[in-house]
Amino acid sequence: MATSLRRDLTSIEAAMPGGRFDSELRADLHPPGWRNPRPRDPYHLLIVGAGPAGLVAARKAAALGARVALVERDLMGGDCLNYGCIPSKSLLRTARFYADLRNAESFGAVSPDPILVDFPMAMQRVRRIRARIGRVDAAVRLAAAGVDVFFGTARFTSGDAVDVDGTRLRFRRAMIATGSRSMTPTIPGLAEAGYLTNETVFDLVELPASLLVIGGGPLGCELAQAFARFGARTVIAHNEPLFLPKEERDAAQILAESMARDGVEIHLNTEAVRVYVDGGRKHIETVNDGNVATVVVDQILTGIGRVPAIENLGLEAAGVDFAPLAGVHVDDFLRTTNPRIYAAGDVCLEHQFTDIAGASARIVVSNALFFGRKRLSALTIPWCTYTDPEIAHVGIYVRQARGLGIPVKTFTVPMHTVDRAIADGEEDGFVKIHVREGTDTILGATVVARHAGEMINDISLAMVSGIGLRKIARVVHAYPTQAEGIRQAAEACARTHRSLLAGWLMNQWVNRDRWR
């Protein structure tokens, strides 16, 4: 009884890679025996890649009456659903639960002793969630929505045609949305020793006793923290002085402290230079300011970043310019060097996030099919790193603003001043909202908090709607909530303006005789 409850009536085998959940996923996202439709070309919009960008564009264009072809060589849903956001966030949730268990005293509760970690159970949950969310993107549903779904390898043969495994599909407009793939570090011996990427880490069936994460970007930090929380001895090596180099220093500092609390061994300014296997374990030589050390672990996970997936697409034949690291070149309208072909998502954008992929795809549909003039640069796009605490950002950073000569002022609210954060025992972090000095125009914001990803949306909404920070102070926020931190920042901004106004009025009063 206990066992069946623990296993959720699902055998371990069903939850293993290739088990029932994966079969369900495949049945939806790349059905065995799928027969590609008879081409109805030329297509108004032919989309290469059925990740978040491809799916958004296909649905939108088809709903608007366009003839749409969607070509996918592997699983629909792309990196996000299959190897990225969804499995990762599912796993992180379980890891966070274990962290809370260990930290039970902080919540006025008793921590179980011992805390038993069942990693296969966590992975079972990951696969179940992935399969469930995958149902929405099922190929048959897309087909029913009027999209011609082709499974196969697409290759441009000219500026207006694509070959899909021997079938020629002509198009009036095309969108390249092939996404990105993990960048592999060029470390001697790494390939021979074997390593995990975000695409293979979710195939693990057992928790590695020890793990080295190479790279302190979002992916590396999220998974390093998660594996440490599962109880793996986790080391992270990052070749910069701070994690998340694009984020604010304070955010990276808070994250480093949090990861250290979780037991992650942090090696900053450290480069992995050689890997070899000895006694069945992986030995990694690292260099830090000239000091050589060796880390010995059971698994290596690389998370140094992603590169655009542009191989074998025949881009030259289509007249589409590209570069290996920057990907497909696009203008602000997301048009490539071939005016009939557009691109969206990771394959062409600096910020490789699912929300940006979807937003860029919507721009492409508008610009490619409806003579739109929508610009990528006009988008206000938040992003978030789902460590604990989360680090969310929208708009520009202070440094960027100052580099552009924009006077900037930041309203800062530490989470330890937010009642709900105190009550929740989630005080690590801050809300920082940047405004143009002397105004309440929001330029950007960074939120570090346990639920920063949820909180940042408040600020994005204000920015897109042109709402100034002072106005947010007039919005009654449900109390107590952690989003109260945003209201506190707004209140500080309003106070500043009130005192400026009071100062001006006082000045007028004092000098009133002059004007008589």
Added chain:
Amino acid sequence: MTDTAADDALLDSLQHDAFDYFLQGINPANGLIADTTRPDAPSSIAVVGFALGAYPVAVERGWLARSDAAARTLLCLRFFMDSDQSGAVDATGHRGLYYHFLDMQTGRRMWRSEVSLIDTALLIAGVLTAAAYFDAATPDETELRRLADALYLRVDWRWAQRDGGALSQGWRPESGFLHYGWEGYSEALLLYVLGLGSSTHPLTEAGFPAWTETYQWENLYGIDFLYAGPLFIHQYSHAWIDFRGIRDAFMREKRCDYFENSRRATLVQREYAIRNPRSFAGYGTDCWGLSAGDGPSAEPCLVAGRHQAFYGYSARGVPYGPDDGTLDGSALLSSLVFAPDLVLPALRGMAASAARDGRDLIHACGFNPTVTEAGPGGWLSAGRFGLDQGMIVLMIENYRTGLPWRLGRGNPVIRRGLRSAGFRGGWL
């Protein structure tokens, strides 16, 4: 005694006590000063700089004969002038800059330390202060000024500029420049001023704007200020340079100056201690000051329901920490000049406490009332650290007579550096 007289006596006692560190920590063969009072401590070049700045104070206060002070200074300058500048792994320096830690006896590099930009700047600030003070036409003082000039002119600041922009934090012969650059507001203000003032190897004009581009002007606890977490950042440059009323482009934009900014940073520090988000023992209105310094390395434990780690020597700051309940009395004192109304009551309390239990919280490099393993009064850093004593001597003097500032204001290098950084107004 009146409050004023009592305060003056207290400050005199604290200052004199701190100065004695330099008399006891010196190697009379080369003028180098130990980093700490702990056994086998190396010399820190920054502490040597503070000693050079403290000698004139001691002369004025009658704690040291002028000739003795000049002799100590000269001894030290001769050592640096004749030191190995090859940049070899066991040299003393490179391109006029120096390794952070030197062997007390040989004066050669210790601990694979880096050729340090900020520590060289603190050393050179002391060198220039000494040169400004010892202005007599005696052979010793004449040689002293000649050597000071030569030492300053030989520093190749520009060499450490990364792509013509912000400065690197240091260099090692084994691995080249450190990954860390001077980014974000910090004590490097002094470094940039000295680098820009050089007539031989000045920083390029792009250097200062590249650094200030990383500034963050924040409203925290209702106070607007140029943000930096640890208190010492708001103090070190002010030991040498009088920033009252002079403004660079950034401060003109913000209608503030760096002195006023440090006053506000002091308010933020105290406000944090009053709020005491982690509920540490001792924090409050008259007990605050998170800065870089020593701290306990105790095992993690529960503090007010939270798992709390302890960080040993660390750069503590507000409001994001790291904060493990450790405060720095010398950092609190070094805010005296910015906010005497806040600092003096705190000093009186700490002095009274010391009189009761003999625990000197002001000269120690950190205390932590939360960690009570060693006794009910909490953890106290063992021995003394030279940087703290130097700051105590100089900042009390700036409060009492402004002597270090006056010497700085008259220094053409500092004036030139400030002007190159875009400072205008006030005494400049």
